Amino acid sequence: MNDCRQAHFFFAVSLPEEVKLILREQCERMRTDMSFKKWVHHEDYHITLAFLGAATAEKLNTAVETIKKNIQETHEFNAVIQHFGTFGKADSPRILWADLQHNEQLISLRNQVFSGCLSAGFQLETRPFTPHITLARKWSTEEHFIEGGKYFDEGLSFMVNEVVLYRTHLDQIPKYEKIAIIPLTNE
Numbered sequence: 001m002n003d004c005r006q007a008h009f010f011f012a013v014s015l016p017e018e019v020k021l022i023l024r025e026q027c028e029r030m031r032t033d034m035s036f037k038k039w040v041h042h043e044d045y046h047i048t049l050a051f052l053g054a055a056t057a058e059k060l061n062t063a064v065e066t067i068k069k070n071i072q073e074t075h076e077f078n079a080v081i082q083h084f085g086t087f088g089k090a091d092s093p094r095i096l097w098a099d100l101q102h103n104e105q106l107i108s109l110r111n112q113v114f115s116g117c118l119s120a121g122f123q124l125e126t127r128p129f130t131p132h133i134t135l136a137r138k139w140s141t142e143e144h145f146i147e148g149g150k151y152f153d154e155g156l157s158f159m160v161n162e163v164v165l166y167r168t169h170l171d172q173i174p175k176y177e178k179i180a181i182i183p184l185t186n187e
Contacts, residue, residue, distance in 0.1 A: 008053050008168040009060060009179070011067065011113050012046040013106070015133070019081070019158045020045050023098060027135055030084075036096055036136035043174035045133050047100070049113040049163065052122050059120055064165055064180045067116035071163065074112065076184040077105040080155035081133065097132040101155060106131055109184075113163055161186065 015023075024042035031039065052063070080101040088094030100106065110129050117124055165180040 006054065008051075009055055010051045010166050010168070011049045011063075011117065012164055012166055013049065013079075013109070013160050014162055014164045014178070014181075015045050015047070016158050019156060022156060023081075023133065023135065026084075030096075030135075034096065034136070037138035039136045040134055041174040044176045045135075046164070046166070046176065047106075047131050047133055049110045050117045050122070050124055052117060052124075055122070059122070060165065060179070063117050063120035063122065064182065066119050067113050067163065068182050070112040070116045071109065071182065071184065074105075074109060074184050076159050076161040076186050077103070078157055079103050079106055079160050080157050082155045084135070085132075094138065095134055096136040097134050100131045100133075103131070106160065109160070109163070160184065 020042045023045055027039060027042070052060075055063075080103075081098045082101045083099050084096065085099050086093035086096055107129065110131070114124060114129075161184050163182045163184070164178050165182075166176045167179045169175045169177060
């Protein structure tokens with residue numbers, strides 16, 4: 001983890017490739033109805049658990065080791081993407097996202113990761129955890145946003161089986177690089 005101080009890092013749940021591809025297909029359909037300036041590359045879809053910002057390699061290694069200990073007894077579990085929503089003004093949203101069905105195991109995992117990051121010396125955001133997958137950013141027209149049709153007939157289910165430390169590369173697409181992978185137990 002060289003040259004860590006200029007980069008930004010975060011811990012997240014990665015998504016299986018097949019789920020990323022299904023979400024990409026949904027986004028392609030939505031693009032015709034929705035004028036967002038930036039659509040997230042499908043390889044960058046994830047569920048953020050803790051945003052760290054810039055960090056030293058030592059601090060990142062400490063966080064990874066602490067989180068490994070915190071989640072060593074955590075079993076993989078099922079999660080369900082249920083619908084799409086927005087953050088920001090109703091008529092010109094900042095973010096288009098995919099929402100997840102309420103899941104106590106995901107909340108517990110996030111709390112264990114969050115605690116590990118705090119123990120490693122990170123100062124983290126304190127706003128409530130709202131698990132979601134960012135799909136697009138910045139409404140880009142003067143026209144008012146009107147929520148489109150329903151894009152999922154039923155939930156999209158997947159297994160949560162790892163926590164990943166990602167590094168952000170602002171000058172690349174896709175822009176997130178996996179730095180460390182912490183698997184959940186499957187026993």
